[in-house]
Every structure is written in structure tokens, then in C-alpha cells.
Amino acid sequence: MHMMVFRPEQWVKPMAVAGANQYTFHLEATENPGTLIKDIRENGMKVGLAIKPGTTVEYLAPWANQIDMALVMTVEPGFGGQKFMEDMIPKVHWLRTQFSSLDIEVDGGVGPDTVHKCAEWSGRALSFQSKLKTAPYHLGDLRQATQPP
Numbered sequence: 001m002h003m004m005v006f007r008p009e010q011w012v013k014p015m016a017v018a019g020a021n022q023y024t025f026h027l028e029a030t031e032n033p034g035t036l037i038k039d040i041r042e043n044g045m046k047v048g049l050a051i052k053p054g055t056t057v058e059y060l061a062p063w064a065n066q067i068d069m070a071l072v073m074t075v076e077p078g079f080g081g082q083k084f085m086e087d088m089i090p091k092v093h094w095l096r097t098q099f100s101s102l103d104i105e106v107d108g109g110v111g112p113d114t115v116h117k118c119a120e121w122s123g124r125a126l127s128f129q130s131k132l133k134t135a136p137y138h139l140g141d142l143r144q145a146t147q148p149p
């Protein structure tokens with residue numbers, strides 16, 4: 001679940017009860033990420049941590065070893081159909097360089113014209129390219145497709 005909400009603390013238990021196995025929250029939306037990470041784990045879910053375009057990736061870095069997935073927003077949160085923000089891609093590259101086994105997602109404006117850039121900068125372009133023709137391009141597919149055979 002990508003919880004693009006204020007006060008993400010209040011939805012941890014309800015989401016776990018509803019059957020969620022991963023809980024992604026926005027770093028900007030909480031004052032205590034460490035406590036929230038712990039709470040998500042205690043409720044049996046994996047942890048995803050998202051950052052908005054205006055948040056530097058270094059702000060996420062201190063938590064990177066405690067989470068399962070980092071999500072780099074490539075549009076401003078709010079609505080669909082926005083243009084992919086290519087200047088967010090260096091964040092993906094930096095995270096891949098620093099945290100080689102961390103799952104990384106991007107969200108917003110991803111489609112046939114932009115998905116190549118995501119895969120290339122994640123450092124896993126080759127295996128992804130071969131599956132590129134099998135649209136639709138859900139982010140889960142992107143991650144799956146970029147796993148080594």
C-alpha cells in the first residue's frame with residue numbers, strides 16, 4: 001500500500017487487518033519515522049519509504065537500512081497524468097549506488113517513453129529491456145522485470 005496521507009501512523013493497524021503486506025509512507029508526513037517503521041514491522045508488514053520531489057535523497061538515507069523499499073516520487077503528489085520529472089532520476093541512481101540490495105520504486109508519469117530511463121538509472125537496464133514490450137507498465141512489473149534471471 002502506498003499511503004500518500006497525513007499522519008500515516010493512524011492507518012498501520014487498519015491496513016494490516018485489511019491484509020496489506022507492505023506499508024509505504026511519506027517521510028515528509030511523519031515526525032518520527034523510526035517509531036513508524038517499528039510499528040509497521042510489528043504489524044507484520046514490509047516497510048516502504050517515499051519522498052516527494054522536493055525532498056533530497058540524503059534525507060532518506062539514514063533510514064535506508066531499516067526499510068525494504070524506497071519510493072522516489074517522479075511527480076508532485078496530488079493527481080495522475082503529470083509529466084515525469086526526469087531530474088528525479090539521479091536520486092534512483094544514488095540510492096542504487098549506496099544501497100545495492102534496496103528495492104527502489106518510482107511513481108508518477110511512468111510510461112513507454114520514460115520507463116527506459118528508470119531502468120537505466122537503476123543500473124538494471126538489460127534484463128528489463130527484453131520484457132519492455134509486455135505492457136502494462138505497473139511498477140511491480142518493472143521491479144520483477146529487472147530481477148536477474
Ligand SMILES: O=C(CO)[C@H](O)[C@H](O)COP(=O)(O)O
Binds near residue numbers: 081107
Ligand atoms: O497519486 C499519484 C500522484 O499523486 C499517482 O501515484 C501518480 O500520479 C500516478 O499517476 P500517473 O501514472 O498518471 O502519473
